[in-house]
Amino acid sequence: MTPVLETQTLCKAFGGLIATNDVSFKLPAGARHALIGPNGAGKTTFVNLLTGVLQPTSGRVLLKGEDITGLPSYQRVKRGLARTFQINQLFADLTPLQHIVLAISQREGAATGWWRPVGSRSDIVDEAEALLRQLNLVDVRDQRTETIAYGKQRLLEIAVALAAKPAVLLLDEPAAGVPETERHQILDVIEALPADVTLLLIEHDMQLVFRFAKTISVLVNGGLFVEGPAAEIARDPRVKKVYLGEELVDV
Amino acid sequence: MFALLSYFRPDTATAAGTLLAPVRWRPLEILFWLVAASLLWLAPSKVLLLNEIAILALFVLSLDLILGYAGIVSLGHGAFLGVGAYAAGLLGKHGFTDPVMGLLIAGAAAGLLGFVTSFLVLRGTDLTKLMVTLGVALILRELANKFGNITGGADGLTGVVMGPVLGLFEFDIFGKTAYGYSLTVLFILFYVARRLVNSPYGLMLRAIKGNSLRTGAMGVPTNHRLVTIYTIAAVYAGIAGALLAQTSQFVSLDVLDFHRSADALLILVLGGSGQLWGAVIGSIAFKIMYDYLAAITPQYWQFWLGLVLVLIVLFGKGGILGFVNSSREWLAHRLGKGAAK
Amino acid sequence: MLTILFDGFAYGMILFVLACGLSVTLGLMNFINLAHGAFAMAGGYLTVVLMNRFGVSFFLCIPAGFLVSAALGVVLERTLYVRLYARSHLDQVLFSIGLVFMAVSAIDYFMGAQQQLITLPPSLQGRVSLFGIQVGIYRLFVIAICLVLAVALQLILSRTRFGSQLRAAVDDARVARGLGINVSLIFTVTFAFGSGLAGLGGVLGAEILGMDPTFPLKFMIYFLVVISVGGATTLTGPLLASILLGIADVAGKYYVPTVGSFIIYTIMVVVLILRPQGLFGRANAR
Numbered sequence: 001m002t003p004v005l006e007t008q009t010l011c012k013a014f015g016g017l018i019a020t021n022d023v024s025f026k027l028p029a030g031a032r033h034a035l036i037g038p039n040g041a042g043k044t045t046f047v048n049l050l051t052g053v054l055q056p057t058s059g060r061v062l063l064k065g066e067d068i069t070g071l072p073s074y075q076r077v078k079r080g081l082a083r084t085f086q087i088n089q090l091f092a093d094l095t096p097l098q099h100i101v102l103a104i105s106q107r108e109g110a111a112t113g114w115w116r117p118v119g120s121r122s123d124i125v126d127e128a129e130a131l132l133r134q135l136n137l138v139d140v141r142d143q144r145t146e147t148i149a150y151g152k153q154r155l156l157e158i159a160v161a162l163a164a165k166p167a168v169l170l171l172d173e174p175a176a177g178v179p180e181t182e183r184h185q186i187l188d189v190i191e192a193l194p195a196d197v198t199l200l201l202i203e204h205d206m207q208l209v210f211r212f213a214k215t216i217s218v219l220v221n222g223g224l225f226v227e228g229p230a231a232e233i234a235r236d237p238r239v240k241k242v243y244l245g246e247e248l249v250d251v
Numbered sequence: 252m253f254a255l256l257s258y259f260r261p262d263t264a265t266a267a268g269t270l271l272a273p274v275r276w277r278p279l280e281i282l283f284w285l286v287a288a289s290l291l292w293l294a295p296s297k298v299l300l301l302n303e304i305a306i307l308a309l310f311v312l313s314l315d316l317i318l319g320y321a322g323i324v325s326l327g328h329g330a331f332l333g334v335g336a337y338a339a340g341l342l343g344k345h346g347f348t349d350p351v352m353g354l355l356i357a358g359a360a361a362g363l364l365g366f367v368t369s370f371l372v373l374r375g376t377d378l379t380k381l382m383v384t385l386g387v388a389l390i391l392r393e394l395a396n397k398f399g400n401i402t403g404g405a406d407g408l409t410g411v412v413m414g415p416v417l418g419l420f421e422f423d424i425f426g427k428t429a430y431g432y433s434l435t436v437l438f439i440l441f442y443v444a445r446r447l448v449n450s451p452y453g454l455m456l457r458a459i460k461g462n463s464l465r466t467g468a469m470g471v472p473t474n475h476r477l478v479t480i481y482t483i484a485a486v487y488a489g490i491a492g493a494l495l496a497q498t499s500q501f502v503s504l505d506v507l508d509f510h511r512s513a514d515a516l517l518i519l520v521l522g523g524s525g526q527l528w529g530a531v532i533g534s535i536a537f538k539i540m541y542d543y544l545a546a547i548t549p550q551y552w553q554f555w556l557g558l559v560l561v562l563i564v565l566f567g568k569g570g571i572l573g574f575v576n577s578s579r580e581w582l583a584h585r586l587g588k589g590a591a592k
Numbered sequence: 593m594l595t596i597l598f599d600g601f602a603y604g605m606i607l608f609v610l611a612c613g614l615s616v617t618l619g620l621m622n623f624i625n626l627a628h629g630a631f632a633m634a635g636g637y638l639t640v641v642l643m644n645r646f647g648v649s650f651f652l653c654i655p656a657g658f659l660v661s662a663a664l665g666v667v668l669e670r671t672l673y674v675r676l677y678a679r680s681h682l683d684q685v686l687f688s689i690g691l692v693f694m695a696v697s698a699i700d701y702f703m704g705a706q707q708q709l710i711t712l713p714p715s716l717q718g719r720v721s722l723f724g725i726q727v728g729i730y731r732l733f734v735i736a737i738c739l740v741l742a743v744a745l746q747l748i749l750s751r752t753r754f755g756s757q758l759r760a761a762v763d764d765a766r767v768a769r770g771l772g773i774n775v776s777l778i779f780t781v782t783f784a785f786g787s788g789l790a791g792l793g794g795v796l797g798a799e800i801l802g803m804d805p806t807f808p809l810k811f812m813i814y815f816l817v818v819i820s821v822g823g824a825t826t827l828t829g830p831l832l833a834s835i836l837l838g839i840a841d842v843a844g845k846y847y848v849p850t851v852g853s854f855i856i857y858t859i860m861v862v863v864l865i866l867r868p869q870g871l872f873g874r875a876n877a878r
Contacts, residue, residue, distance in 0.1 A: 105455075106471055118270050381685060564687040565675060
């Protein structure tokens with residue numbers, strides 16, 4: 001079976017600095033996979049290469065077996081690769097409902113309509129409401145996004161990505177910056193994501209990683225250091241060593 | 252009292268209701284257009300001024316589309332006004348005297364320029380955008396000046412002849428036809444813009460303005476959207492320019508002057524950007540202020556203009572409409588409290 | 593031919609002094625101040641008033657123009673500009689255009705719309721022969737002052753403690769504050785210095801560029817050209833750009849008067865499109 005997302009000998013150099021070093025990585029459909037690594041390991045660069053923010057120096061990125069290396073970000077989303085951001089990237093002036101309606105309209109090819117008003121297609125509005133309900137956002141549906149709680153904003157970040165009905169969802173530190181009291185909301189939502197969405201979690205927080213991930217890749221100095229089932233990685237002394245001085249893996 | 256309250260608070264029970272709330276025509280909006288039309292008969296001595304206001308409002312409206320909705324800053328929006336004006340003026344001068352056709356051709360010419368220059372404007376930072384738009388406008392002004400044999404240069408383009416609008420309404424010296432014509436065009440284009448900004452496309456523009464990184468991650472080809480709106484805005488501005496040329500039957504180099512672009516910016520922040528009515532209300536306020544201040548200090552009214560601009564930037568978030576909205580919210584809040592008691 | 597080159601060089605040097613203050617506020621403080629020309633106008637009109645009404649020597653006007661404009665800069669920075677550092681570029685543009693409108697009208701009101709003339713002291717009039725070229729003494733004088741200024745500025749920015757503090761404050765204001773640097777003081781001083789330089793440029797340029805109330809609007813585009821072509825991150829970029837612009841403008845007006853400013857605007861747009869960081873700016877510089 002072809003992996004849903006794959007990189008082949010992916011390299012990225014900034015001048016003399018090698019940020020991504022010969023990464024060949026496979027993500028099977030339906031995976032619950034985590035990408036971890038100490039600070040400066042090249043996680044962000046790798047995500048940017050996957051999503052098309054950066055172009056690799058060499059190597060390829062494949063989505064469902066199709067070469068997407070040269071495609072711009074928005075084309076990759078259309079083909080089923082959605083992401084959330086480590087720092088919220090939302091529309092401060094818009095309501096959560098408007099966020100979701102826009103994202104669904106975009107997916108449905110209805111976002112270029114310029115005559116019929118937003119909200120005139122009941123199928124889109126209904127789907128948006130269902131998604132808001134699923135992500136526990138109904139109570140803030142019509143509030144300006146910049147005024148809602150940070151934890152809710154993180155949920156909206158995930159909701160917007162989900163509205164694209166992606167095959168692969170990249171979650172970039174989904175709980176980053178969320179106060180402890182609102183954290184469980186995020187964890188519950190991620191846990192309840194449909195099984196057909198392949199998840200790639202980029203995370204620093206080991207608690208979160210070991211709660212969700214079935215398999216783990218460790219990135220060190222831009223290269224894949226070790227890969228395997230979560231339990232094995234947790235026991236791997238080399239991984240502990242890498243993290244030593246960074247933070248202790250405590251499972 | 253309760254009818255008033257329900258007017259302040261549209262039906263927000265359903266999701267579709269909240270989304271569609273801004274689409275509904277409010278009584279005040281309808282009243283505005285009725286009054287504007289009736290002034291044709293009620294204030295025949297003021298129609299020349301009213302005509303200027305209508306044209307100005309259309310021009311500022313076009314700037315609002317790119318700046319207020321899509322967040323594209325421009326110091327050279329006057330370029331499109333100028334192209335539209337010269338296109339319509341030249342058509343009229345060379346025997347092509349049908350106003351409506353002239354309007355469409357002028358709009359198309361400005362739109363073409365907008366489309367081509369959008370690729371220059373939409374790259375780089377705000378600062379680059381400001382300078383490129385300014386540069387494009389300045390180049391056009393120099394061109395109009397240098398090709399004086401075509402444009403009339405500094406003396407202006409004279410001898411513009413206009414036939415009757417739709418073959419029915421002859422332009423008169425009092426400006427009645429002119430105002431009726433400009434107001435109709437403004438109304439039609441306002442209506443189209445109103446549909447546009449309330450559509451998914453319009454909401455997407457606001458989203459792009461808010462965070463283009465996110466719209467990209469939503470799968471939106473952000474730049475395509477911006478090219479489109481920049482072109483549409485150019486068409487609008489070109490039509491405003493054409494109205495100016497057709498109703499005054501004269502085009503001067505002044506249409507390409509820097510102050511046109513600067514005034515449009517000022518009027519927009521005065522009225523409130525990101526709201527279509529901001530452009531209209533700002534234009535009315537600006538012209539009235541101009542008339543009033545110019546009567547007191549004809550030469551130095553720019554000083555007060557500058558002062559207003561500085562004060563708005565420092566204190567007045569959202570311009571006149573922003574002020575009205577926040578006072579209305581405050582009022583509704585107070586009324587709501589009173590009703591609850 | 594060589595005389596034109598020389599005149600263009602002098603013209604360019606004045607442009608540099610006028611524009612470099614803007615280059616600092618724009619490039620280092622990331623603030624768009626379209627009213628920069630108003631400070632230059634203040635220096636220019638001060639000279640006109642001092643010389644024509646009070647008979648003050650031109651040589652005294654030079655430091656006076658600097659000091660008065662700098663003082664004006666301090667006052668405006670403390671009261672108004674400081675509120676706008678964190679605002680959007682659009683707000684900054686609108687605000688500074690508002691200031692320009694006010695300055696233009698105010699000068700018009702007090703001094704009239706006509707162009708103001710000054711008579712240079714006799715020691716600066718006339719021409720001398722330099723390497724076989726006939727050059728104006730005043731232009732020679734201008735070039736000398738501006739060159740000294742350019743070198744001094746470069747040294748201040750790159751060698752002194754103030755320069756490094758400014759760069760730190762700009763890079764990350766919070767970290768700089770943490771290091772005990774008084775960021776707002778640094779910004780005020782920098783702004784005042786930039787304004788002062790504009791005033792000085794106004795004094796020197798009063799005779800060559802001409803002073804009338806529309807000066808800030810007329811030269812705003814020149815400043816922007818200098819900065820967009822030269823890049824706003826260094827001083828050498830604007831310096832080279834000023835000289836090129838000065839020579840091109842003088843030569844252009846002399847040889848092809850019909851083309852006029854068209855070429856300059858075109859160059860600006862083309863440079864902005866091909867090299868948004870400026871012709872002489874470093875790629876990836878901040």
